[in-house]
Amino acid sequence: MRSPELLKPWLNSALPWQHGTLERLSSLEQQEKLPHAILLTGARGLGKTQLAASFATGLLCEARGVEPCGSCASCQLAGGGAHGDFRWIAPEEGKRAIGVDAIRSAVTFMQQTSGYGSHKVLVIEPAEAMTAAAANALLKTLEEPPGKALLILVSHRSGELPATVRSRCQRYNLPHPSRSSTLTWLAEQTSCSEPVAERAYSLAQAQPLTAVQLIRGEDLASKEALIMALDGLLDGSKAGPEALAALNGYDLDVILEAALQSVERRIYIADGDRVLKADFYRRDKILEWLIANRKGINFGRDVILPELARLLVTDIQASMNV
Ligand SMILES: [Zn+2]
Known part of the structure; x- marks a missing residue:
């Protein structure tokens, strides 16, 4: 219940x-x-x-x-x-x-x-x-x-x-509310400043209740660090070991969900299908791990995280011979 x-x-x-x-x-x-x-x-x-x-x-x-x-x-x-x-x-x-x-x-x-x-x-x-x-x-x-x-x-x-x-x-x-109405609603709900509302809105991928949780939970900075580590792997600005160290302390489900969001964001803004093919592959793979993890199939964090880092940094185009 x-x-x-x-x-x-x-x-x-x-x-x-x-x-x-x-x-x-x-x-x-x-x-x-x-x-x-x-x-x-x-x-x-x-x-x-x-x-x-x-x-x-x-x-x-x-x-x-x-x-x-x-x-x-x-x-x-x-x-x-x-x-x-x-x-x-x-x-x-x-x-x-x-x-x-x-x-x-x-x-x-x-x-x-x-x-x-x-x-x-x-x-x-x-x-x-x-x-x-x-x-x-x-x-x-x-x-x-x-x-x-x-x-x-x-x-x-x-x-x-x-x-x-x-x-x-x-x-x-259920539709997403517009950006401006969400920002107004966030300010009403949490009395936060405009920049905080905007940062939470973007980190929460336009999901109002997630944004409220971020603002109230004071873990805006923590979520930002996680997303920066994952995005850093994806765009090549962070090396594997450095990014993996940054993932310490986060629940595996939270990491996989954030990785999925990072990849989905890239698909959303991508231009040209060479990029898309690699990111669709990444998305499917991460989704597979996420579902398995949620269904209680335990691969072990020590196995999944290095796999995830490899998946995000590897030039999949080259390895798929696309
Ligand atoms: Zn009643």
């Missing part, structure tokens, strides 16, 4: 850039045209989890507004993680995968009659954390959901989901 803090509806007002998506979903619900399975996609740090919590608790709320009222019995129960018609599945503490047992128990929950005569809501977050067996166990419920059921699958990397799961959901992609 998700931390009750997140599910407290009064903490879950939709973020400004989510209003469009939330209103579309609410209007479908009012016309009784809400799909049974929704896939919420978009980059990490856009607030998909908050949107799922807000929409789910709003559906169960007795006041029936677009957003949850926060004070009715249903909102109180949902906020305490105790609402009988609402379940939230996420990886257990200290784990990265969602296993088949959690999904089987959620499927049984969905089949039981609603205790309040309204919707039964199941959120799976992030959906790509489901093991293959877990995803399989969910298919039948996705295909033929019982009664007034709603499944919300939150996904940061929907490409990792089995096609059988993706095709059974209606997809809503």
Whole structure:
């Protein structure tokens, strides 16, 4: 179960850039045209989890507004993680995968009659954390959901989901807010100065919630050092041993995620396909390690980090004979 803090509806007002998506979903619900399975996609740090919590608790709320009222019995129960018609599945503490047992128990929950005569809501977050067996166990419920059921699958990397799961959901992609509105929002949220907001915005790759975390966590300088080490390897301005030393102290997942972002940034700004081919190769390789690491396959940090440094510095064009 998700931390009750997140599910407290009064903490879950939709973020400004989510209003469009939330209103579309609410209007479908009012016309009784809400799909049974929704896939919420978009980059990490856009607030998909908050949107799922807000929409789910709003559906169960007795006041029936677009957003949850926060004070009715249903909102109180949902906020305490105790609402009988609402379940939230996420990886257990200290784990990265969602296993088949959690999904089987959620499927049984969905089949039981609603205790309040309204919707039964199941959120799976992030959906790509489901093991293959877990995803399989969910298919039948996705295909033929019982009664007034709603499944919300939150996904940061929907490409990792089995096609059988993706095709059974209606997809809503959360947009990035504009640069200027994000900078204004960051200043409102954190009272930071304009240069700090701009630095966090760029380091967070335009993802507002990631930028807030950077500003509040005071680890702006630390994230900057990590990205400089990785970018230094990529552009040849840093030697392998020097960059590897700079990676000490960071979690492997954080390093791989940052390396992926550095490579994706290069792909985004690249000009000409010779550069792209090498960077697409790098991106796929890093993604492979990242997924393996998140699925708990342990190659060992001592093996992966030198491999990563080699991957970033090597002239892949030459070695691929492109
Ligand atoms: Zn309410």
